[in-house]
Amino acid sequence: MEPGKRLIGKVAIVTGGASGIGAETARLFARHGAAVLLTDSNTALGKRIEEEIIAADGTALFASQDVREEARWSEIVGLAEKTYGRVDILCNIAGISGRDPKQNIQTTMTAGPRLADQTLAHWNQVMEINATGVFLGTKAAIPAMQRAGGGSIINISSICGIVGSHANAAYHASKGAVRLFSKAAAIQYAPDRIRVNSVHPGFVDTPMTQPGHSNPEVASQRLAATPLGRFGTPHDIAAGCLYLASDDASWVTGSELVIDGGMTAN
Known part of the structure; x- marks a missing residue:
């Protein structure tokens, strides 16, 4: 293996790759030798992002996808195998907070409504993108990884999949589902050398969190709850995904990688 590069010869699918944690993970994987x-x-x-990676001498291809569509998942996995010959890594990063997308500055302390104010349509949207999308991606990738002799599936959950808060119940439920789904999948497919782990970011500066962090009251409360005293960056989370994708994590499955500046240690 080329010194310093940890994904030489591997092929990765990264959802949510247009911005934030997904874009940084795609960049980092490509820098470490993966075809993305x-x-x-x-x-x-x-x-x-595709053009940026290629301009930096990486290998990347972009495809439009709604992670809620099962047929599209089959096409995405097929495209990866047709283009690059195999699938070794799947990063399920696509997700939503549940905040009104028209809201530039969050006006309440949490991104989503309190339970009594949550509509069924809103609940279903959050669950379908954050949890069902992870299920569909994992289901679609497993046969390709079996053909490749193994693989690594990395599912982005959240600290909200570990602890609760006073609002945004749909988001908590969706991320908790990702956490335990990952453990069940890890047990089922360990004999196929397919590893499945969840990653639990804390308060990270991304386009998704920008409306919240633009509210000084929200930002100060979140910083006060983070012992390391700063918000995370997309690279902080991408670095954890790189570890789980690499052969350095060959004995790691069914685990939770918490990257939160110490928030859940309180």
């Missing part, structure tokens, strides 16, 4: 198929519902931004 990045997907997102935002075609313009996704193509920009």
Whole structure:
């Protein structure tokens, strides 16, 4: 293996790859030698990340995807195998907070409504993207990984999949589902050398969290709850995904990698 590069010869699918944690994970994987198929519902931004990776001498291809569509998942996995010959890594990063997308500055202390104010349609949207999308991606990738002789599936959960809060119940439920789904999948497919782990970011500066962090009251409360005294960066989370994707984590499955600046240690 080339010194310093940890994913030489591997093929990765990264959802939510147009911005934030997904874009940084796609960049980092490519820098470490992986061929990356990045997907997102935002075609313009996704193509920009593809071009950026290629300009930096990486290997990348963008494909538009709604992670809620099962048929599209089959096409995405097929595209990765057709283009690069195999699938070794799947990073399920696509997700939503549940905040009103038109809201530039969060006006309440949490991104989503309190339980009594949550509509069924809103609940279903959050669960379908954050949890069902992870299920569909994992289901679609497993046969390809079996053909490849193994693989690593990395599912982005959240500290909200470990602890609760006073609002945004749909988000907590979706991320808790990802956490335990990952453990069940890890046990089922360990005989196939397919590892499945969840990653639990704390308060990270991304486009998804920008409306919340633009509210000084929200930002100060979150910083006060983080012992290391700063917000995370997309690279902080991407670095954890790189570890789980690499052969350095060959004996790691069914685990929770918490990257939260110490927040859940309180």
